Each structure stands twice: as structure tokens, then as C-alpha cells.
Amino acid sequence: MTGGVRRRDGMAAFILLGVLVLQLALAPPSADAQMGIATTSVSCSPSPVAVGSPTTCTATVTGIVNTPTGTVTWSSSGTGSFSPSSPSCTLFSGACSVSYTPSSASTVTIQAIYGGDANNDGSTGTFSLAVGGASAPPTTSPTPEFPASSLAVVALVVMAAAALLSRRPRAER
DSSP states (O other): OOHHHHHHHHHHHHHHHHHHHHHHHHSOOOTTOOSSOEEEEEEEESSSBOTTOOEEEEEEEEESSSOOOSEEEEEESSSEEEESSSOEEEOBTTEEEEEEEEOSSEEEEEEEEEOOOSSSOOEEEEEEEEETTOOOOOOBOOBOOOOTHHHHHHHHHHHHHHHHHHTSOOOOO
16 A cells, blocks of 8 residues: 555545534534524622622623523522522523622532523622621623534634645655
């Protein structure tokens, strides 16, 4: 077997891999697939907060495709209450707020869950709220979803690399 034949076999496998990745990326989305990444960030003010004192928590949802619409549902890891009592709010220009009143001293994780819409995936964000003197710096941690459209970029890069490699001059032996 000569080096040229081996190179062509490897090149064919490389091109086939690119075609398969492209087909996966361009396949019609499943019923639960969304169009773009949404990122949810959460902030609460004031922070830290005293037991029994309310703090306003705001979820900001950003999307790649359009400004996200829909509902954010809230939860906490500690004892306390949200206002409104059914802890959810509707996004307006990509943001919405609720009030949280903690009932015991600790570090509470406030979580905002964005359910997604026709153009944006759902996502979750958290905030660490120090209550009643507990010392924990506030942090946010958005958790974006991986979009299927990124596979198309990978496929195009693989196929471009295959095309460039196939044009390389053969070494004379």
C-alpha cells in the first residue's frame, strides 16, 4: 500500500466524519429542542440581609436569538417566604423580580429557573444570600445549555480542514 492510497483513505474518513456531523447539526430539532442559548443570572439587594428583612431578587435572562420571554420560577435552600407567594414572575425586557424574606440566619441559595420560550433554551441561575450575619460573598452562576447549531460550525471546520488537506501536494518518492 502506498502513502497516497493511505492518505486518500484517511481523507475519505475525515470527510465522512464532517458530513455526519453536519447532518446531525442540520437535522430537524426534536420537540424539546430550542433554538438558542439562554443564560440566567440572579442578584439580590440588599445583600447581606437581616432575618425578617426583605430583599429584592432579580433574574436577568439573556438570549442569543431574541430577548427571552416567559416565566421564571423561584426557590430557596433556606426557610423564608417569597412575595408573590407563588414564587414566579413574568419576564419584561428579559428581567423580573420577586421579594424574599428569610426567617433564619444562614447562607441561602436563591435559585431562578427560566423555562425557555420558542427561541431560547431554559436555564438556571443561583445567588448565595448571606442572612443575619452569615458571611458568604454573593455569587452568581449561570448554567447555559449547549445548542445543536454549534455542531454545524464543527462540521464546517472539519470539512474545510479536509478540503485543505486534500489539496496538499504529494511528496515524490
